Amino acid sequence: MRDAYHEELDSISESLVEMARLVGSAIGRATTAMLDADLKLAESVIAADQKVDDLQHDLEGRAIALLARQQPVATDLRIVVTSLRMSADLERSGDLAQHVAKLARLRFPESPVPRDLQATILEMGQLAQRLMAKAGEVIITKDVDLALQLETDDDEMDLLHRTLFQHLMDDRWKHGIETAVDVTLLGRYYERFADHAVSVAKRVVYLVTGEHADDLQPDTLDQADAVVEA
Amino acid sequence: MRDAYHEELDSISESLVEMARLVGSAIGRATTAMLDADLKLAESVIAADQKVDDLQHDLEGRAIALLARQQPVATDLRIVVTSLRMSADLERSGDLAQHVAKLARLRFPESPVPRDLQATILEMGQLAQRLMAKAGEVIITKDVDLALQLETDDDEMDLLHRTLFQHLMDDRWKHGIETAVDVTLLGRYYERFADHAVSVAKRVVYLVTGEHADDLQPDTLDQADAVVEA
Numbered sequence: 498m499r500d501a502y503h504e505e506l507d508s509i510s511e512s513l514v515e516m517a518r519l520v521g522s523a524i525g526r527a528t529t530a531m532l533d534a535d536l537k538l539a540e541s542v543i544a545a546d547q548k549v550d551d552l553q554h555d556l557e558g559r560a561i562a563l564l565a566r567q568q569p570v571a572t573d574l575r576i577v578v579t580s581l582r583m584s585a586d587l588e589r590s591g592d593l594a595q596h597v598a599k600l601a602r603l604r605f606p607e608s609p610v611p612r613d614l615q616a617t618i619l620e621m622g623q624l625a626q627r628l629m630a631k632a633g634e635v636i637i638t639k640d641v642d643l644a645l646q647l648e649t650d651d652d653e654m655d656l657l658h659r660t661l662f663q664h665l666m667d668d669r670w671k672h673g674i675e676t677a678v679d680v681t682l683l684g685r686y687y688e689r690f691a692d693h694a695v696s697v698a699k700r701v702v703y704l705v706t707g708e709h710a711d712d713l714q715p716d717t718l719d720q721a722d723a724v725v726e727a
Numbered sequence: 728m729r730d731a732y733h734e735e736l737d738s739i740s741e742s743l744v745e746m747a748r749l750v751g752s753a754i755g756r757a758t759t760a761m762l763d764a765d766l767k768l769a770e771s772v773i774a775a776d777q778k779v780d781d782l783q784h785d786l787e788g789r790a791i792a793l794l795a796r797q798q799p800v801a802t803d804l805r806i807v808v809t810s811l812r813m814s815a816d817l818e819r820s821g822d823l824a825q826h827v828a829k830l831a832r833l834r835f836p837e838s839p840v841p842r843d844l845q846a847t848i849l850e851m852g853q854l855a856q857r858l859m860a861k862a863g864e865v866i867i868t869k870d871v872d873l874a875l876q877l878e879t880d881d882d883e884m885d886l887l888h889r890t891l892f893q894h895l896m897d898d899r900w901k902h903g904i905e906t907a908v909d910v911t912l913l914g915r916y917y918e919r920f921a922d923h924a925v926s927v928a929k930r931v932v933y934l935v936t937g938e939h940a941d942d943l944q945p946d947t948l949d950q951a952d953a954v955v956e957a
Contacts, residue, residue, distance in 0.1 A: 561804065561805065561808055564794065564804055564808070565800045565801065565804050568798040568800075570795045570798075571795065574791065574794055574795050575791070578791055578794070578811065581808065581811070581812075582811075582815070585812070585815070662908075665904055665905075665908055666904065666905055666908075670904050674895055674896065674900050674904070674907050675895075675896055677904045677907050677908060677911075678892075678895055678896075678907060678908075678911045681907075681908045681911045681912060682911060682915070685912070685915065
């Protein structure tokens with residue numbers, strides 16, 4: 498009985514890793530689609546999000562079935578409940594990657610990102626993908642040190658976000674309102690994506706160390722803080 | 728034993744209602760603080776979010792303890808798991824109200840909202856507050872018809888959001904980039920707040936009707952859709 502239980506638990510963990518892989522790939526491809534104004538690639542990212550949603554739905558069903566059948570307590574119970582939360586983070590990350598891809602589609606055949614911001618957006622996209630890859634690795638390895646690295650990476654994302662705002666708020670901004678709106682939203686998408694990756698990693702830390710949940714809330718993006726320093 | 732169980736379940740439900748009340752009040756007060764450029768009110772909204780976070784933290788602890796002690800199955804299990812999700816929606820709504828209040832603080836003594844958009848933003852704030860009040864009522868009454876009303880209200884929010892984008896994309900926009908960025912973010916905050924309220928109501932519908940979870944995902948905000956019609 499315990500073996501069947503741990504097999505089920507492993508399969509939930511594997512689904513989480515697969516979701517992290519899919520959404521990490523999605524944010525990378527969405528960024529490329531946007532910078533290259535590649536409509537086909539954008540469409541493929543938009544369509545692929547269904548797979549992430551299906552995985553989450555399936556995972557939730559299995560987690561609830563497992564709670565009902567096995568009635569885990571203590572650490573085991575915490576693992577299942579935490580898995581449900583991680584899957585919600587990952588599903589939402591997939592939505593955010595899809596938002597980026599939809600913006601690429603909307604502005605096609607142009608890129609929504611002006612030339613002088615492409616390097617910054619590329620960096621944000623790459624960093625987002627890296628954060629999610631690390632989050633996936635943290636789920637597999639339960640490596641607390643690696644999990645803590647994600648916070649440093651997230652600081653880097655905050656810096657990139659501020660750079661974006663500095664461009665936006667610069668009097669020499671010459672790309673008009675539509676592009677300002679697009680870039681504002683993009684900045685938020687990447688920042689939130691990173692927050693969810695950090696949140697996944699922190700939840701693993703919580704499982705491993707039992708550290709208090711208050712310290713495990715994802716850093717809430719505070720756009721106003723970014724604006725104020727811009 | 729069952730009585731203790733149902734008492735615990737009721738107390739979780741009461742916490743959800745209290746969270747909905749607090750975040751509904753917060754989005755209303757944050758909107759007022761922003762439109763009136765009232766720094767004190769903004770500060771009070773920012774500080775009050777801690778209470779919502781504490782309630783969520785406490786609720787989660789009690790839900791997990793209840794799972795461990797009572798090992799509910801079937802509907803009872805679904806109620807507890809769904810409560811965890813609702814509390815996450817409500818906590819996030821509180822963050823969004825706080826974002827609005829922080830923008831008010833940031834732009835003080837000015838309002839971030841130009842005169843010709845104040846009516847639209849006021850409507851968005853009122854609608855957001857109304858949506859959350861209804862979500863709270865749905866938690867108490869489990870009224871499926873009322874829950875379904877929230878979807879219609881959310882359509883109204885989408886319309887207001889599009890109105891906002893039309894202003895932004897209008898060639899006659901004269902408020903500059905900083906205000907465009909602020910208004911873009913505000914639109915997103917209200918829209919996401921409404922999504923979370925709808926999500927809470929849909930989760931109640933799921934509990935009552937057992938309707939498939941796929942139909943219960945909150946409508947994902949798709950900013951690109953709003954932009955495209957602007």
